[in-house]
Amino acid sequence: MILRIEMTSDTPIYQQIRNKIVFGVARGYIKPGDSLPTVRQLANDIGVNPMTVNKAYALLKKEGIIVIERRHGAKISDCRTGGNAFESDFDRRVELLVSEARMKGASKQDIKKHISDLIDTVYD
Protein backbone atom coordinates (compact mmCIF):
# COMPACT_ATOMS: atom_id res chain seq x y z
CA MET A 1 0.00 0.00 0.00
CA ILE A 2 1.21 3.48 -0.83
CA LEU A 3 1.02 6.13 1.88
CA ARG A 4 0.85 9.76 0.81
CA ILE A 5 1.50 12.02 3.77
CA GLU A 6 1.00 15.78 3.44
CA MET A 7 3.71 17.31 5.58
CA THR A 8 2.14 20.78 5.53
CA SER A 9 -1.44 19.67 6.23
CA ASP A 10 -3.36 20.84 9.30
CA THR A 11 -4.15 17.19 10.10
CA PRO A 12 -1.40 15.84 12.39
CA ILE A 13 0.94 13.37 10.70
CA TYR A 14 0.13 10.56 13.17
CA GLN A 15 -3.57 11.05 12.38
CA GLN A 16 -2.85 10.92 8.63
CA ILE A 17 -0.90 7.65 9.06
CA ARG A 18 -3.77 6.18 11.09
CA ASN A 19 -6.38 7.31 8.53
CA LYS A 20 -4.41 5.99 5.54
CA ILE A 21 -4.04 2.58 7.18
CA VAL A 22 -7.76 2.49 7.96
CA PHE A 23 -8.54 3.33 4.29
CA GLY A 24 -6.02 0.71 3.16
CA VAL A 25 -7.63 -2.00 5.29
CA ALA A 26 -11.17 -1.00 4.25
CA ARG A 27 -10.27 -1.06 0.54
CA GLY A 28 -8.36 -4.31 0.84
CA TYR A 29 -4.92 -2.91 0.04
CA ILE A 30 -3.75 -4.51 3.27
CA LYS A 31 -5.42 -7.61 4.61
CA PRO A 32 -5.83 -9.07 8.10
CA GLY A 33 -2.59 -10.81 9.06
CA ASP A 34 -0.41 -8.52 6.90
CA SER A 35 2.49 -7.02 8.79
CA LEU A 36 3.25 -3.31 8.92
CA PRO A 37 6.74 -1.78 8.64
CA THR A 38 8.64 -1.24 11.87
CA VAL A 39 8.10 2.09 13.63
CA ARG A 40 11.72 3.05 13.00
CA GLN A 41 11.67 2.20 9.31
CA LEU A 42 8.38 3.95 8.59
CA ALA A 43 9.50 7.03 10.55
CA ASN A 44 12.76 7.05 8.57
CA ASP A 45 10.92 6.75 5.24
CA ILE A 46 8.43 9.51 6.03
CA GLY A 47 11.15 11.66 7.63
CA VAL A 48 9.50 12.11 11.00
CA ASN A 49 10.31 11.28 14.60
CA PRO A 50 9.67 7.59 15.49
CA MET A 51 7.37 8.86 18.27
CA THR A 52 4.95 10.15 15.60
CA VAL A 53 4.62 6.70 14.01
CA ASN A 54 4.50 5.11 17.45
CA LYS A 55 1.55 7.34 18.32
CA ALA A 56 -0.29 6.29 15.13
CA TYR A 57 0.35 2.59 15.85
CA ALA A 58 -0.78 3.02 19.47
CA LEU A 59 -4.02 4.61 18.26
CA LEU A 60 -4.61 1.77 15.76
CA LYS A 61 -3.88 -0.79 18.48
CA LYS A 62 -6.33 0.91 20.84
CA GLU A 63 -9.01 0.81 18.12
CA GLY A 64 -8.33 -2.89 17.53
CA ILE A 65 -7.19 -2.37 13.93
CA ILE A 66 -3.73 -3.76 14.56
CA VAL A 67 -2.14 -6.10 17.06
CA ILE A 68 1.44 -5.63 18.19
CA GLU A 69 3.39 -8.79 18.94
CA ARG A 70 6.76 -8.54 20.61
CA ARG A 71 8.52 -10.80 18.07
CA HIS A 72 6.58 -10.15 14.87
CA GLY A 73 5.84 -6.43 15.14
CA ALA A 74 2.57 -4.81 14.10
CA LYS A 75 -0.01 -6.84 12.15
CA ILE A 76 -3.48 -6.03 10.85
CA SER A 77 -6.06 -7.75 13.04
CA ASP A 78 -9.30 -9.26 11.79
CA CYS A 79 -11.68 -6.45 12.74
CA ARG A 80 -14.68 -8.30 11.27
CA THR A 81 -14.78 -10.85 14.08
CA GLY A 82 -16.46 -9.65 17.23
CA GLY A 83 -16.14 -5.97 16.40
CA ASN A 84 -19.07 -3.59 16.44
CA ALA A 85 -19.19 -2.00 12.95
CA PHE A 86 -21.22 0.95 14.19
CA GLU A 87 -19.50 2.22 17.28
CA SER A 88 -21.28 4.56 19.71
CA ASP A 89 -19.52 7.49 18.07
CA PHE A 90 -20.44 6.44 14.50
CA ASP A 91 -23.97 7.85 14.39
CA ARG A 92 -22.96 11.11 16.04
CA ARG A 93 -20.10 11.69 13.58
CA VAL A 94 -22.17 10.94 10.47
CA GLU A 95 -25.08 13.00 11.84
CA LEU A 96 -22.75 15.93 12.36
CA LEU A 97 -21.31 15.66 8.83
CA VAL A 98 -24.84 15.44 7.28
CA SER A 99 -25.90 18.45 9.37
CA GLU A 100 -22.89 20.43 8.17
CA ALA A 101 -23.69 19.57 4.53
CA ARG A 102 -27.36 20.60 5.00
CA MET A 103 -26.27 23.79 6.73
CA LYS A 104 -24.20 24.64 3.62
CA GLY A 105 -27.25 24.16 1.39
CA ALA A 106 -27.03 20.53 0.20
CA SER A 107 -30.36 18.85 -0.47
CA LYS A 108 -31.34 15.44 0.94
CA GLN A 109 -30.89 13.87 -2.53
CA ASP A 110 -27.44 15.46 -2.95
CA ILE A 111 -26.29 14.09 0.39
CA LYS A 112 -27.68 10.62 -0.33
CA LYS A 113 -25.95 10.49 -3.73
CA HIS A 114 -22.69 11.81 -2.34
CA ILE A 115 -22.63 9.26 0.47
CA SER A 116 -23.63 6.48 -1.93
CA ASP A 117 -20.68 7.40 -4.23
CA LEU A 118 -18.32 7.38 -1.25
CA ILE A 119 -19.58 3.93 -0.22
CA ASP A 120 -18.94 2.70 -3.76
CA THR A 121 -15.39 4.08 -3.62
CA VAL A 122 -14.65 2.18 -0.43
CA TYR A 123 -16.35 -1.08 -1.46
CA ASP A 124 -15.17 -1.25 -5.10
Added chain:
Amino acid sequence: MLQLLLIATWLIFGTMSVCALSYKDHRDNQILGVTLSREHAKHPEVQKVIKKFKIACYLVLLISIAFSFLMPAKMIGQYAEFYMLVLITANIFANWFVIHFYQQGLLSIKKEKAWIYKRTRVVTVDMNVSKEKGKSSVASIWAWLFLFLSFIPAVFLLLHAKARESYPIGFSLIGPLCQLNAIYLYYQMRHRHVPALSDNTEINKACARTEERINTMAATLLAFAMFVFWVMFNISVIYEKNAIFVVLSAIILVTVPIMIAYWQRKKIRTAENNFFGEMQERDIFEQESTWKWGCYYNPNDPRIIVPKRIASMGFTINIGNPVGKAIGFGIIVLLLLIFSTIFYGGFKDYTITENGSRIIIDAAMYDRSVEKNQVVSLSTIDRIPVGTRTNGYGGLNKSYGHFSINGYGKCMLYIYNKVDKYIVLKLKGDNPAYIIVNDKSQDKTERLYQEIKRWLTE
Protein backbone atom coordinates in the same frame (compact mmCIF):
# COMPACT_ATOMS: atom_id res chain seq x y z
CA MET B 1 56.97 21.27 4.76
CA LEU B 2 55.95 24.19 2.54
CA GLN B 3 55.26 21.80 -0.34
CA LEU B 4 53.02 19.74 1.94
CA LEU B 5 51.07 22.84 2.96
CA LEU B 6 50.64 23.73 -0.70
CA ILE B 7 49.41 20.23 -1.63
CA ALA B 8 47.00 20.22 1.32
CA THR B 9 45.70 23.65 0.29
CA TRP B 10 45.17 22.54 -3.33
CA LEU B 11 43.38 19.42 -2.12
CA ILE B 12 40.97 21.56 -0.13
CA PHE B 13 40.46 23.94 -3.06
CA GLY B 14 39.75 20.97 -5.35
CA THR B 15 37.26 19.43 -2.93
CA MET B 16 35.45 22.74 -2.48
CA SER B 17 35.18 23.20 -6.26
CA VAL B 18 33.86 19.66 -6.78
CA CYS B 19 31.26 20.23 -4.03
CA ALA B 20 30.23 23.61 -5.51
CA LEU B 21 29.98 22.17 -9.04
CA SER B 22 27.81 19.31 -7.82
CA TYR B 23 25.04 21.84 -7.05
CA LYS B 24 24.58 22.54 -10.76
CA ASP B 25 22.99 19.12 -11.38
CA HIS B 26 19.21 18.80 -11.48
CA ARG B 27 18.49 16.61 -8.49
CA ASP B 28 15.41 16.33 -6.27
CA ASN B 29 13.85 18.93 -8.57
CA GLN B 30 16.47 21.49 -7.61
CA ILE B 31 19.35 23.34 -9.25
CA LEU B 32 21.59 25.43 -6.99
CA GLY B 33 18.92 25.01 -4.32
CA VAL B 34 16.20 26.49 -6.53
CA THR B 35 13.13 24.35 -7.23
CA LEU B 36 12.74 23.76 -10.96
CA SER B 37 10.83 21.12 -12.84
CA ARG B 38 12.66 18.91 -15.33
CA GLU B 39 11.22 20.88 -18.23
CA HIS B 40 12.08 24.27 -16.72
CA ALA B 41 15.59 23.08 -15.90
CA LYS B 42 16.20 22.57 -19.63
CA HIS B 43 15.17 26.15 -20.49
CA PRO B 44 17.99 27.98 -22.41
CA GLU B 45 18.14 30.84 -19.88
CA VAL B 46 18.59 28.38 -17.00
CA GLN B 47 21.27 26.51 -18.97
CA LYS B 48 23.04 29.83 -19.62
CA VAL B 49 23.14 30.59 -15.86
CA ILE B 50 24.52 27.10 -15.18
CA LYS B 51 27.22 27.58 -17.82
CA LYS B 52 28.26 30.91 -16.23
CA PHE B 53 28.18 29.27 -12.79
CA LYS B 54 30.57 26.55 -14.00
CA ILE B 55 32.99 29.14 -15.39
CA ALA B 56 32.82 31.10 -12.11
CA CYS B 57 33.62 27.93 -10.10
CA TYR B 58 36.67 27.19 -12.28
CA LEU B 59 37.77 30.84 -11.95
CA VAL B 60 37.56 30.66 -8.16
CA LEU B 61 39.68 27.51 -8.25
CA LEU B 62 42.30 29.04 -10.57
CA ILE B 63 42.52 32.33 -8.63
CA SER B 64 42.83 30.43 -5.33
CA ILE B 65 45.64 28.28 -6.73
CA ALA B 66 47.36 31.39 -8.12
CA PHE B 67 47.26 33.06 -4.69
CA SER B 68 48.62 29.90 -3.07
CA PHE B 69 51.85 30.35 -5.06
CA LEU B 70 52.54 33.43 -2.92
CA MET B 71 53.05 31.13 0.04
CA PRO B 72 56.79 30.59 -0.60
CA ALA B 73 57.37 34.39 -0.77
CA LYS B 74 59.60 35.55 2.08
CA MET B 75 57.12 38.00 3.59
CA ILE B 76 54.19 35.56 3.54
CA GLY B 77 56.24 32.39 4.18
CA GLN B 78 56.82 33.53 7.75
CA TYR B 79 53.12 33.13 8.43
CA ALA B 80 52.42 30.35 5.93
CA GLU B 81 49.94 28.42 8.12
CA PHE B 82 47.91 31.52 8.82
CA TYR B 83 48.04 32.56 5.16
CA MET B 84 46.83 29.06 4.23
CA LEU B 85 43.85 29.40 6.59
CA VAL B 86 43.03 32.84 5.17
CA LEU B 87 43.20 31.44 1.63
CA ILE B 88 40.96 28.47 2.51
CA THR B 89 38.44 30.75 4.22
CA ALA B 90 38.47 33.07 1.22
CA ASN B 91 38.02 30.08 -1.12
CA ILE B 92 35.06 28.75 0.89
CA PHE B 93 33.51 32.21 0.97
CA ALA B 94 34.09 32.73 -2.79
CA ASN B 95 32.45 29.38 -3.59
CA TRP B 96 29.52 30.22 -1.30
CA PHE B 97 29.23 33.66 -2.93
CA VAL B 98 29.24 32.17 -6.46
CA ILE B 99 26.51 29.66 -5.51
CA HIS B 100 24.44 32.40 -3.85
CA PHE B 101 24.91 34.84 -6.77
CA TYR B 102 23.77 32.37 -9.44
CA GLN B 103 21.00 31.10 -7.15
CA GLN B 104 19.63 34.64 -7.16
CA GLY B 105 19.94 34.62 -10.96
CA LEU B 106 17.83 31.48 -11.22
CA LEU B 107 15.27 32.91 -8.79
CA SER B 108 14.95 36.03 -10.97
CA ILE B 109 14.34 33.88 -14.08
CA LYS B 110 11.78 31.85 -12.14
CA LYS B 111 10.00 34.99 -11.01
CA GLU B 112 10.11 36.54 -14.47
CA LYS B 113 8.70 33.41 -16.13
CA ALA B 114 6.14 32.90 -13.30
CA TRP B 115 7.17 29.30 -12.75
CA ILE B 116 5.09 28.55 -9.67
CA TYR B 117 4.93 25.16 -7.97
CA LYS B 118 2.66 23.99 -5.19
CA ARG B 119 3.78 24.52 -1.62
CA THR B 120 2.27 21.32 -0.23
CA ARG B 121 4.90 18.76 0.48
CA VAL B 122 3.71 15.20 0.01
CA VAL B 123 5.88 12.28 1.08
CA THR B 124 5.11 9.05 -0.75
CA VAL B 125 6.01 5.80 1.00
CA ASP B 126 5.34 2.31 -0.28
CA MET B 127 4.74 0.29 2.88
CA ASN B 128 5.69 -2.96 1.15
CA VAL B 129 9.06 -1.42 0.29
CA SER B 130 9.53 -0.22 3.88
CA LYS B 131 8.94 -3.76 5.15
CA GLU B 132 11.72 -5.09 2.90
CA LYS B 133 14.38 -2.60 3.97
CA GLY B 134 17.71 -4.11 4.90
CA LYS B 135 17.24 -7.35 2.98
CA SER B 136 19.14 -6.41 -0.18
CA SER B 137 22.07 -4.59 1.37
CA VAL B 138 25.73 -5.53 1.25
CA ALA B 139 26.43 -7.47 4.47
CA SER B 140 27.18 -5.19 7.40
CA ILE B 141 30.01 -7.53 8.46
CA TRP B 142 32.39 -5.71 6.08
CA ALA B 143 31.84 -2.32 7.69
CA TRP B 144 32.30 -3.88 11.14
CA LEU B 145 35.40 -5.77 9.96
CA PHE B 146 37.06 -2.51 8.84
CA LEU B 147 36.21 -1.02 12.24
CA PHE B 148 37.88 -3.89 14.10
CA LEU B 149 40.90 -3.84 11.78
CA SER B 150 41.33 -0.11 12.38
CA PHE B 151 42.28 -0.95 15.99
CA ILE B 152 45.48 -2.66 14.78
CA PRO B 153 47.66 0.48 15.27
CA ALA B 154 46.30 0.85 18.84
CA VAL B 155 47.09 -2.82 19.58
CA PHE B 156 50.55 -2.38 18.03
CA LEU B 157 51.21 0.61 20.29
CA LEU B 158 50.00 -1.29 23.34
CA LEU B 159 52.53 -4.03 22.60
CA HIS B 160 55.43 -1.72 21.67
CA ALA B 161 56.24 0.74 24.41
CA LYS B 162 58.99 2.35 22.32
CA ALA B 163 56.56 3.23 19.55
CA ARG B 164 54.31 4.96 22.10
CA GLU B 165 57.06 7.53 22.71
CA SER B 166 56.63 8.99 19.24
CA TYR B 167 53.01 7.99 18.65
CA PRO B 168 50.53 8.60 21.48
CA ILE B 169 47.94 5.88 21.93
CA GLY B 170 45.10 8.42 22.03
CA PHE B 171 46.03 9.44 18.49
CA SER B 172 45.68 5.84 17.31
CA LEU B 173 41.99 5.91 18.22
CA ILE B 174 41.15 8.55 15.61
CA GLY B 175 40.95 5.80 12.96
CA PRO B 176 38.38 3.67 14.83
CA LEU B 177 36.39 6.83 15.54
CA CYS B 178 36.23 7.59 11.81
CA GLN B 179 35.35 3.96 11.04
CA LEU B 180 32.51 4.28 13.56
CA ASN B 181 31.20 7.16 11.46
CA ALA B 182 31.42 4.91 8.40
CA ILE B 183 29.27 2.32 10.20
CA TYR B 184 26.73 5.01 11.03
CA LEU B 185 26.73 6.03 7.37
CA TYR B 186 26.29 2.38 6.34
CA TYR B 187 23.10 2.04 8.41
CA GLN B 188 21.83 5.40 7.20
CA MET B 189 22.35 4.23 3.61
CA ARG B 190 20.72 0.88 4.34
CA HIS B 191 17.55 2.52 5.60
CA ARG B 192 17.60 5.42 3.14
CA HIS B 193 14.18 6.34 1.81
CA VAL B 194 13.50 5.52 -1.81
CA PRO B 195 10.51 7.44 -3.18
CA ALA B 196 7.63 5.33 -4.50
CA LEU B 197 7.40 6.68 -8.02
CA SER B 198 5.13 3.98 -9.41
CA ASP B 199 1.72 2.73 -8.32
CA ASN B 200 3.00 -0.77 -9.04
CA THR B 201 4.46 -1.98 -5.78
CA GLU B 202 6.61 -4.63 -7.51
CA ILE B 203 8.42 -1.95 -9.53
CA ASN B 204 8.92 0.14 -6.38
CA LYS B 205 10.30 -2.91 -4.59
CA ALA B 206 12.70 -3.79 -7.41
CA CYS B 207 13.99 -0.22 -7.58
CA ALA B 208 14.35 0.00 -3.78
CA ARG B 209 16.32 -3.26 -3.72
CA THR B 210 18.70 -2.00 -6.40
CA GLU B 211 19.16 1.37 -4.71
CA GLU B 212 19.72 -0.25 -1.32
CA ARG B 213 22.43 -2.43 -2.85
CA ILE B 214 24.11 0.59 -4.51
CA ASN B 215 23.87 2.75 -1.37
CA THR B 216 25.25 0.11 0.99
CA MET B 217 27.96 -0.77 -1.53
CA ALA B 218 28.98 2.91 -1.60
CA ALA B 219 29.03 3.05 2.22
CA THR B 220 31.10 -0.16 2.41
CA LEU B 221 33.55 1.14 -0.21
CA LEU B 222 33.87 4.35 1.77
CA ALA B 223 34.59 2.37 4.95
CA PHE B 224 37.24 0.42 2.99
CA ALA B 225 38.78 3.65 1.61
CA MET B 226 39.00 5.07 5.12
CA PHE B 227 40.60 1.89 6.33
CA VAL B 228 43.18 1.98 3.51
CA PHE B 229 43.91 5.61 4.37
CA TRP B 230 44.35 4.73 8.04
CA VAL B 231 46.71 1.82 7.29
CA MET B 232 48.84 3.94 4.91
CA PHE B 233 48.88 6.83 7.35
CA ASN B 234 50.03 4.63 10.23
CA ILE B 235 52.71 2.91 8.21
CA SER B 236 54.02 6.29 7.10
CA VAL B 237 54.06 7.62 10.69
CA ILE B 238 55.47 4.54 12.41
CA TYR B 239 57.98 3.30 9.84
CA GLU B 240 58.66 5.72 7.05
CA LYS B 241 58.62 9.05 8.86
CA ASN B 242 58.08 10.42 5.38
CA ALA B 243 55.50 13.14 5.02
CA ILE B 244 54.87 12.37 1.33
CA PHE B 245 53.10 9.13 2.30
CA VAL B 246 50.87 11.09 4.65
CA VAL B 247 49.98 13.42 1.78
CA LEU B 248 49.38 10.46 -0.53
CA SER B 249 47.00 8.88 1.98
CA ALA B 250 45.25 12.25 2.42
CA ILE B 251 44.78 12.44 -1.35
CA ILE B 252 43.16 8.99 -1.22
CA LEU B 253 40.94 10.13 1.66
CA VAL B 254 39.70 13.14 -0.31
CA THR B 255 39.46 11.83 -3.88
CA VAL B 256 38.10 8.32 -3.30
CA PRO B 257 34.90 9.47 -1.48
CA ILE B 258 34.24 11.93 -4.31
CA MET B 259 34.65 9.14 -6.86
CA ILE B 260 32.41 6.82 -4.80
CA ALA B 261 29.74 9.55 -4.53
CA TYR B 262 29.88 10.09 -8.30
CA TRP B 263 29.59 6.35 -8.98
CA GLN B 264 26.65 6.05 -6.54
CA ARG B 265 24.73 8.94 -8.12
CA LYS B 266 25.31 7.66 -11.63
CA LYS B 267 24.17 4.14 -10.76
CA ILE B 268 21.05 5.37 -8.96
CA ARG B 269 20.11 7.66 -11.83
CA THR B 270 20.49 4.78 -14.29
CA ALA B 271 18.47 2.43 -12.05
CA GLU B 272 15.62 4.93 -11.62
CA ASN B 273 15.52 5.60 -15.36
CA ASN B 274 15.40 1.85 -16.02
CA PHE B 275 12.57 1.23 -13.57
CA PHE B 276 10.45 4.32 -13.99
CA GLY B 277 11.36 5.58 -17.45
CA GLU B 278 11.01 9.36 -17.77
CA MET B 279 10.58 10.43 -14.17
CA GLN B 280 7.18 11.74 -13.19
CA GLU B 281 7.05 15.05 -11.39
CA ARG B 282 3.83 14.79 -9.49
CA ASP B 283 5.55 15.39 -6.13
CA ILE B 284 7.35 18.61 -7.07
CA PHE B 285 6.95 21.32 -4.45
CA GLU B 286 8.70 24.56 -3.51
CA GLN B 287 11.81 23.83 -1.43
CA GLU B 288 13.53 27.22 -1.21
CA SER B 289 12.56 27.68 2.40
CA THR B 290 14.27 24.42 3.42
CA TRP B 291 17.79 25.70 2.60
CA LYS B 292 19.25 28.84 4.15
CA TRP B 293 22.89 30.02 3.82
CA GLY B 294 23.75 26.62 2.39
CA CYS B 295 22.35 24.84 5.45
CA TYR B 296 19.20 22.80 5.84
CA TYR B 297 16.55 24.91 7.57
CA ASN B 298 13.23 23.31 8.36
CA PRO B 299 11.59 23.99 11.74
CA ASN B 300 8.87 21.46 10.87
CA ASP B 301 11.38 18.64 10.46
CA PRO B 302 12.14 17.05 13.86
CA ARG B 303 15.43 15.54 12.63
CA ILE B 304 18.63 17.20 13.83
CA ILE B 305 21.00 15.47 11.41
CA VAL B 306 19.79 15.18 7.82
CA PRO B 307 21.43 13.95 4.60
CA LYS B 308 23.08 16.63 2.47
CA ARG B 309 21.53 17.58 -0.85
CA ILE B 310 23.82 14.94 -2.31
CA ALA B 311 22.99 12.27 0.25
CA SER B 312 26.16 10.30 -0.32
CA MET B 313 28.29 13.33 0.58
CA GLY B 314 27.36 12.85 4.21
CA PHE B 315 25.18 14.69 6.63
CA THR B 316 24.39 18.20 7.69
CA ILE B 317 22.47 19.74 10.56
CA ASN B 318 18.97 21.12 10.53
CA ILE B 319 19.48 24.69 11.73
CA GLY B 320 15.71 25.09 11.98
CA ASN B 321 15.84 22.82 15.01
CA PRO B 322 16.99 24.43 18.32
CA VAL B 323 19.49 21.62 18.97
CA GLY B 324 20.76 21.88 15.37
CA LYS B 325 21.11 25.64 15.83
CA ALA B 326 23.17 25.07 19.02
CA ILE B 327 25.41 22.54 17.21
CA GLY B 328 25.90 24.95 14.29
CA PHE B 329 26.80 27.77 16.64
CA GLY B 330 29.19 25.44 18.51
CA ILE B 331 30.96 24.52 15.25
CA ILE B 332 31.39 28.21 14.35
CA VAL B 333 32.79 28.96 17.81
CA LEU B 334 35.15 25.98 17.52
CA LEU B 335 36.38 27.12 14.09
CA LEU B 336 36.94 30.66 15.38
CA LEU B 337 38.84 29.21 18.32
CA ILE B 338 41.08 27.15 16.03
CA PHE B 339 41.65 30.17 13.76
CA SER B 340 42.50 32.48 16.62
CA THR B 341 44.78 29.87 18.21
CA ILE B 342 46.75 29.42 14.98
CA PHE B 343 46.84 33.19 14.48
CA TYR B 344 48.02 33.81 18.06
CA GLY B 345 50.53 30.94 17.96
CA GLY B 346 51.95 32.05 14.62
CA PHE B 347 52.46 35.68 15.59
CA LYS B 348 53.49 35.50 19.23
CA ASP B 349 57.25 35.34 19.89
CA TYR B 350 58.80 33.43 22.78
CA THR B 351 60.12 35.48 25.64
CA ILE B 352 62.48 34.00 28.20
CA THR B 353 62.90 36.03 31.37
CA GLU B 354 64.82 35.48 34.60
CA ASN B 355 62.96 35.74 37.86
CA GLY B 356 65.29 34.93 40.74
CA SER B 357 65.81 31.20 40.98
CA ARG B 358 63.62 30.48 37.98
CA ILE B 359 63.35 31.32 34.32
CA ILE B 360 59.94 31.84 32.78
CA ILE B 361 59.23 30.91 29.16
CA ASP B 362 56.27 32.82 27.82
CA ALA B 363 54.73 31.17 24.72
CA ALA B 364 51.21 30.90 23.38
CA MET B 365 49.34 28.35 25.55
CA TYR B 366 52.53 26.53 26.62
CA ASP B 367 54.02 28.79 29.29
CA ARG B 368 56.65 27.08 31.38
CA SER B 369 58.83 27.98 34.34
CA VAL B 370 62.06 26.17 35.22
CA GLU B 371 63.66 26.19 38.67
CA LYS B 372 67.43 26.46 38.79
CA ASN B 373 67.73 23.23 40.80
CA GLN B 374 65.74 21.35 38.14
CA VAL B 375 68.43 21.89 35.50
CA VAL B 376 70.94 19.03 35.26
CA SER B 377 72.98 20.32 32.32
CA LEU B 378 73.07 22.98 29.62
CA SER B 379 74.36 22.53 26.08
CA THR B 380 73.84 23.63 22.48
CA ILE B 381 73.22 21.58 19.35
CA ASP B 382 73.07 22.47 15.65
CA ARG B 383 70.40 19.99 14.65
CA ILE B 384 67.39 18.41 16.33
CA PRO B 385 66.86 14.72 15.55
CA VAL B 386 63.62 13.55 13.99
CA GLY B 387 60.64 13.44 16.32
CA THR B 388 56.90 13.83 16.56
CA ARG B 389 54.63 16.37 18.12
CA THR B 390 52.49 14.91 20.89
CA ASN B 391 50.68 18.04 21.96
CA GLY B 392 51.62 21.42 20.64
CA TYR B 393 52.20 23.48 17.53
CA GLY B 394 54.50 22.32 14.74
CA GLY B 395 54.47 24.98 12.09
CA LEU B 396 56.63 25.94 9.18
CA ASN B 397 58.64 28.51 11.13
CA LYS B 398 57.96 27.69 14.76
CA SER B 399 57.48 24.64 16.93
CA TYR B 400 56.42 24.71 20.53
CA GLY B 401 54.75 22.44 23.06
CA HIS B 402 55.30 18.79 23.88
CA PHE B 403 57.33 16.70 21.45
CA SER B 404 58.94 13.29 21.44
CA ILE B 405 62.45 13.52 19.93
CA ASN B 406 64.56 10.52 18.97
CA GLY B 407 67.37 10.07 21.51
CA TYR B 408 65.91 12.66 23.87
CA GLY B 409 62.46 11.29 24.67
CA LYS B 410 59.80 13.66 25.97
CA CYS B 411 60.84 17.26 25.34
CA MET B 412 59.35 20.72 25.42
CA LEU B 413 60.28 22.80 22.41
CA TYR B 414 60.24 26.57 21.94
CA ILE B 415 62.13 26.90 18.69
CA TYR B 416 62.35 28.85 15.46
CA ASN B 417 62.79 26.03 12.93
CA LYS B 418 65.02 27.89 10.47
CA VAL B 419 67.71 28.81 13.04
CA ASP B 420 70.33 26.03 13.18
CA LYS B 421 71.30 26.49 16.80
CA TYR B 422 69.42 25.18 19.80
CA ILE B 423 69.90 25.45 23.56
CA VAL B 424 69.22 22.18 25.38
CA LEU B 425 68.30 22.20 29.06
CA LYS B 426 68.41 18.70 30.55
CA LEU B 427 66.00 18.46 33.47
CA LYS B 428 65.52 16.15 36.43
CA GLY B 429 62.80 13.57 35.72
CA ASP B 430 61.53 12.62 32.31
CA ASN B 431 58.35 14.59 31.81
CA PRO B 432 59.80 16.52 30.06
CA ALA B 433 63.38 15.27 30.09
CA TYR B 434 64.60 18.27 28.08
CA ILE B 435 63.61 21.81 27.22
CA ILE B 436 64.97 22.97 23.89
CA VAL B 437 64.86 26.67 23.03
CA ASN B 438 66.44 29.14 20.61
CA ASP B 439 65.98 32.69 19.40
CA LYS B 440 65.28 34.31 16.04
CA SER B 441 68.92 34.15 14.86
CA GLN B 442 72.11 32.25 15.68
CA ASP B 443 73.66 35.34 17.31
CA LYS B 444 70.63 35.96 19.47
CA THR B 445 70.56 32.26 20.41
CA GLU B 446 74.21 32.43 21.42
CA ARG B 447 73.50 35.50 23.60
CA LEU B 448 70.54 33.69 25.18
CA TYR B 449 72.76 30.67 25.87
CA GLN B 450 75.33 32.87 27.65
CA GLU B 451 72.58 34.50 29.74
CA ILE B 452 71.17 31.14 30.84
CA LYS B 453 74.69 29.90 31.60
CA ARG B 454 75.35 33.00 33.75
CA TRP B 455 71.98 32.52 35.50
CA LEU B 456 72.86 28.91 36.32
CA THR B 457 76.25 29.78 37.79
CA GLU B 458 75.00 32.72 39.89
